[in-house]
Amino acid sequence: MSLAPGTPVGRYVIRRKLAEGGMAEIFLAQSHGPEGFEKQVVIKRIRSALADDPSFVQMFIAEARVASKLNHANVVHIFDFDRHEDSYYLAMEYVRGKSLAELHRRARLLQRPFPPVLAAQICLEVARGLAYAHRLTEHGQPLGLVHRDVTPHNVLVSYEGAVKLTDFGIAKASNRASTAGMLKGKFAYMAPEQARGEPVDSRTDLFALGITLWELLTGARLFDGDSDLAVLRAVQEREIRSPSAVSRAVDPALAEVVMTVLQRDPARRFQSATELERRLLTYVIGAPRAPEDTDVGLFIRSLFPDEAAAEEDTEPMGPLQLVPGVGPTSSRPQPTAGSGGLQQTRADTYGRLLQRTLPSGSVSPVLEDEALAPTRPPPSRRSSAATAPGGRQSVVTEAPVEETRVLAAQSGARRRRTILATLGLAVLLGVAGIAFLAGRTDSRPESFPPERPGPAGPLALAPPAPPRAPEAPAPTPPAPPRTDAPATPPASPGLLAVKAQPWGRLFVDGKAAGDVEGSRRYPLAPGTHTLRLMNGKKTRTWTVDIESGKTVTREHSFLEE
Template identity: 40%
Template structure:
């Protein structure tokens, strides 16, 4: 009788889930667990796969099940070398699970962390080669059709965490748990903003709607981080984060990396433009823009760079973490995706030790760049600017009704309403604006009028 595999704590893992034999646990979060598994067949056939299963405690949550099923529906429409492939979707003892391609290699987050630990950013051709492959995968996602009609797929969660790099230098876009497809019956709940704060496009934060150009913004943030060696670290509070997302600022690559071609810095600047109309029209155009500015490295060179940074059999460098929980750090917006890779992604190589659970604040920029230039605004000045931006946003996002009070024309009541699609961010702005909701000698406006 075969010995049952165990997790890091020594707890026995299930021997099988459906027709898949479980070999080891790759990662676990609050809502899902990820296994390395094998599909066995006759005459010695065996295929290694990645199996994701909702944890028992989350299987009764309709939202979690909906997210899981959404990922299956969307991933089933995709077939591209730069997108993690879905092989199967089934139920085991009433709990759904996904079976996907197993990528032997680290996440781009771990590659970035290794580069930070080495004290230097990725070479520009390697960084552009990685993002060019990401854009190729995104172009496939964005251009899927059904019966001749665009599916309207948008990933909405492109980040260092959701990009995998194989040992062969192949780059894969992963984790479609919060992707959206307008033609597959998908819809976003009012007031729910999904994704990681550092990568969210301003128009998505402002309106709750996103098209393919929002994914281009996220890819541009990834490229800026890879080239600069600096994380785009969100502010510590939601109130600051609101203005920070709606009015993104990036220190110019010309200042951080004077060795880079001007055309490359300009290409990155266009990807992270605040207005979607100022970005490339689609992922193919963005890839062409990058290729014209910096010839991208191919898979072989990416593989060699990966081997230098994270040799096979080595342990990834420890990643610094910010004290406190993920939810309380202000670095990650609440997301209902059961596959948040900040909690579940581990290296698939058996020889690599699992990384620490970490927040969006890591690796910190200081691991790569000792200190920012003197010209960069002070934290106090940035805080004042952000506070002003939040005040302007509150003023723009409210509706004011003047209603007659019992005292006649000189009596009024003021009612403020925040735009509901700002979701979690609106809550912070709302709390900041509570003091601006007075009743001027008249009745409380919450009298049935809306």
């Protein structure tokens, strides 16, 4: 069962789902604390279907143990590890950006070549993170840590240009045993010794990073095939062409670095990630012609302008508030008197505030003019709600915590009422004074000056005009009876679930519907639709009948063709 927005998970509250894979779900969440402290995190949670698999649970716990030891600018930080209900979860750093795989795919869709200098810059950052992980020690002894899954999907690039390696889920320390001959990792990014099930070391990660760099420079896949077995055979046997022979934009000096790291014999590769990092850094220092040439953030923002702008325009979420009595609450202790923290509010059925509890512990009634403002935030404010068992609702809203703001609002309302009362009293006194003076004038007619004689002769008065008869309103013709039949409400849409491995671009009735990587769902109108899923030159087509309120699933693996 997935986690709905507003669900408390330990000391975090779920905001929304970010991604979903075959083994885990990824959520954006927020932690909060006293004095307005807040921090966005990512929650990685084992899928419920795998929570009962001891081997997978142990692998997830091993990831937590390994990742908790890592603290480097080029590695995603792990903040917490705990259990929620029947599943384990990791709380990790939230990187506002895209994966390197998404970055590369968008560049291909826009037909923009990936600048070689930027490709080298990104990969030297990854090499720097790997160098740190490879030399990690415990109690003075080297762990011999190997990532074993260095792929574009596991390299995150922020909109500000930060590069971070993530997902140490299958990382292996040399002092821990593993099953002989077991293959772990993505086949297209495996080193030959890893594909053969032989022992791996730090040089295995360098080969995988070399594949990633080769593909960024050329825009093509280095190892592919019609099946997993064909991909593994290509890793072992296919000729590796120099990237400068595939693309003229690649400098021969950079191509030499790539070809060294892609040697099938580990002894002929660079012997450490630090050595690779230094070779790439030497190239990056000498190649750029302007500072913008190595600005990774500028490049990713140019590829995803709308997404980057949306992240920049997002206002702070503010402290989370679980409205009491209407849904599940967190197990965190309530704020005590004198401490900052969450406010409790009580509202009527129209969402108007009736009372609130201040951080000092006192209950403050809401003035009438304040109560007119609903507690539900406008669309521009962040809020979410989740339905709990039993039909109750847990509302997550943003609430200020400064008591002074409440007191200021009360003081302002009192000041407004005082001003209005003073103005009303002044008006009443003015009216009474005028009436008093008028009474004195009527009782003393001699005070008026004598009338001056008017002109001789009678004064002719115009006869009064006869009153105008009110105009009768024009009769309104009766509306003709409606003969059209009542409109039939449109049928509710159905759902199309598409699963593609490794990825594909979906067309529905000839119109592009976006890329599918893993699985995606699309609401479609009831009826017959034609689907086309493409991966390069490979194509898979279907004809599906969508029914209202029902889900139709289609899946295809291009790896098996």
